[in-house]
Amino acid sequence: MKYTIEVDLLPEEEILSNEELLPKVLSQANLTIPKTTSIGIRRVKQSLDARSRKIIYHTTFEVLTDNDANSKEQDEVKKLQKVGNSSKTLLIIGAGPAGYFAALEALEHGIKPIVVDRGKDVQARRRDLRAIQQFSEVNPHSNYCFGEGGAGTYSDGKLYTRSLKRGTYEKTLRLLVEHGANTRILYETHPHIGSNKLPVIIQNIRRTIEENGGEIYFETFVTSFIIKNNVAIGVQTEDGKELFGDAIILATGHSARDIYQQLHSQKIALELKPFAIGVRAEHPQELIDEAQYRQKPRNKLLPASSYKLVTQVEGRGVFSFCMCPGGLIVPAATNPKEIVVNGMSMSRRDSPFANSGVVVAVNVEDIPNVEKYGVFAGVKLQEQIEKNLFELGGKNLQRSAALRIPDFVSGKVSTSLPSTSYIPGIEPLPLQTIFPDFIKKRLQKAFDDFGKKIRGYDSNNGIVVGAESRTSSPIRIPRDPQTLQHIQIRRLYPCGEGAGYAGGILSAAMDGQNCVRAFVSTFLI
Ligand SMILES: Cc1cc2nc3c(=O)[nH]c(=O)nc-3n(C[C@H](O)[C@H](O)[C@H](O)COP(=O)(O)OP(=O)(O)OC[C@H]3O[C@@H](n4cnc5c(N)ncnc54)[C@H](O)[C@@H]3O)c2cc1C
Incomplete structure (x- = not known):
């Protein structure tokens, strides 16, 4: 049995730790918990209310006894599998939130993700951002939109979504925490991470993908799709390589105008x-x-x-x-x-x-x-x-x-x-x-x-x-609402913001996870 208690905190109370707030919180609760050896609290929801002069944080605490501490986390984040020798591979185009969270999801299902991105890794990308800021030099493959972590890396890192699927939403936030984000994002109504913290989190995600047998290639610009009998089997890159996978997750973001042109030239439907x-x-x-x-x-x-x-x-x-x-x-x-x-x-x-x-x-x-x-x-x-x-x-x-x-x-x-x-x-x-x-x-x-x-x-x-001008994509890559495959090309999963199915970091990440789940349920179960 879990107890929740709603408490209003003043700004000077909000900064206190849960341990320091324990007496206040318990004093406001009418609990009949037996005197167990330990009782703790954790915040599960918090919103700032500045409507009146007395500014307060409406905070919901969960009371934890020995038995239920951290049980929720254990339920929802599944164990990742080592996929180095997996016979199933997913080719993921784009290392933005959609692509990286698709890769993490693939690891949960024992599928090997192969992620390619036209841009550079987060560290190298930083130099290109400086060149834009100071010398107006825009590298068309490495900038605020392109490169590891996608458009979300050097952003505000707001993590809001209008998605109602709370379970997936919480799982995504928890994965961010596992990779270094502050636990506050789990309970704040308007969580954000910040541009100075995001690159480290993204590097940690990369490490998880690689340590579990996934592969990631930067500065690999996809220029065309290999389609056989209306089935997507691989891609060609600018440097002449061909890469293959059991399915392709196309998560190239709203600024990859060349990808829309390419799809169109290969007669792949767009809207x-x-x-x-x-x-x-x-x-x-x-x-x-x-x-x-x-x-x-x-x-x-x-x-x-x-x-x-x-x-x-x-x-x-x-x-x-x-x-x-x-x-x-x-x-x-x-x-x-x-x-x-x-x-x-x-x-x-x-x-x-x-x-x-x-x-x-x-x-x-x-x-x-x-x-x-x-x-x-x-x-x-x-x-x-x-x-x-x-x-x-x-x-x-x-x-x-x-x-x-x-x-x-x-x-x-x-x-x-x-x-x-x-x-x-x-x-x-x-x-x-x-x-x-x-x-x-x-x-x-x-x-x-x-x-x-x-x-x-x-x-x-x-x-x-x-x-x-780049609030969202003006083009949708249409997909079947049930299987999430492109309406005409099987095993091609248009994904994230560039395909028209997300509007921010969190919704793009969740769409990446959904595309992998859809692939699993269509082809692997
Ligand atoms: C400055 C800025 C601030 C933002 N702030 C926020 C915020 O605070 N909160 C929020 O929710 N959203 C924010 N956004 C929007 C958010 O970043 C995007 O909604 C989100 O990143 C979309 O994720 P995605 O994975 O679908 O695509 P993207 O993040 O755009 O990633 C696409 C990736 O595909 C790669 N790619 C493109 N074409 C190719 C190709 N041909 N071959 C190989 N790779 C390719 C790109 O290099 C890129 O890494 C911000 C965006 C910007 C630019």
Whole structure:
């Protein structure tokens, strides 16, 4: 019998250990536990409530007796098998969250994963990120989107998902903890890891895969698929190798536009799907803290505050996306002649800036030039905006256009800009002009509304930087909902965000696991 107790903690109590909180928690419970030799508590859920002046953490504790400590973990994470000599292999294209969690799942089922990625390992990748930040040199195979750990490595590491399958969700978090993430992610309502911690976790996952007999190859760029009688049997790589597996998990992320082109040229079906495009807004963290906590400066025991904004403008949602409190705006382009921004933060979230994507939902019927570009019309729209931005800056490398929010809204160019976290730099240029009207006008109207929800949001203290164009994939690689195989090519598993089945680190990881389970239940049971 497990007991749970809900307790409200003040920020100065929240930082105490479970042992230190034991008397308080037990004093609030009306338990009839026999006097066993030991009673412990652990947090199973915790959310920060800043709605009133007295800011509290609603915390659910589980009371543990000798018998049930840690039993839950033992139930859910299965033992990995040594697969060096396994006769079953899964070829996994992409070492992002979808690919790496697919590999871990394969090990649970005794299948040998062979993971290939066009980018470099996390350590080597770091040098390429520095080159983008400092010299605007974008390596098309190793950047903020490509390389070990995928787009999730140098991110904020937020771990939210709308998935309702709680079991898989908890298992994924637990695997992250087993590989080095802080146990807080198991109970926080809005867990995050941070860009400084993620690379170590990813290296640990790599070690697990390799120690159990899986194989991982970096700087291996898949250029085509080997298909026989509508069955995927392998891939070809740029350096002329052929790799084979019993099935292929295709987890190449939303920025692998060349992979979509390749699938199309091999007559493998793709579909247009809705996505979102906009800008990244940045404010002083203090401004957001003051609005959210009504404190200036905020109590240092509280985390940098976050927000979630959403409004409807002319029938389309405009919303904040991937909010990074205490974070940095980063250049997320995958090619030298485009500018794309995104956000990240360190585990402490201690930069003086708060940033967030502010994006307009683009439905399939909104996408221009479908007659001309067919299934690539959404990608073309993204590319056009990214190129417009690059050219707006006089092809000035990764330096991006930015505006103070009131100027963006009224169609003006700012005469000056405040400081920013975006290292390549910003310039006051007419950012509005890179967008088609249906996006620009909705963004402009949304800021008016957001200013009513967060005091100062639409003031001169806030800026917008372009372009937040890679929120999700504009293409879906269609798959059978039961078997998760491609609708036309057997043993090909379109997976993760690039295939249109995930929208973040956690959902991509879970989709990787699901694809492996689907392969097992279709072919191995
Ligand atoms: C800066 C930034 C911050 C983010 N912050 C967050 C966040 O805080 N929380 C969150 O949930 N999400 C965040 N995201 C989104 C998140 O990272 C993605 O949703 C997630 O990584 C998708 O996982 P995936 O495995 O499907 O694809 P990806 O992570 O994109 O991985 C795809 C992999 O495939 C490889 N690849 C591509 N083409 C080929 C090829 N032809 N041959 C071989 N390999 C190939 C790539 O190198 C890459 O490693 C962020 C993204 C960025 C860019």
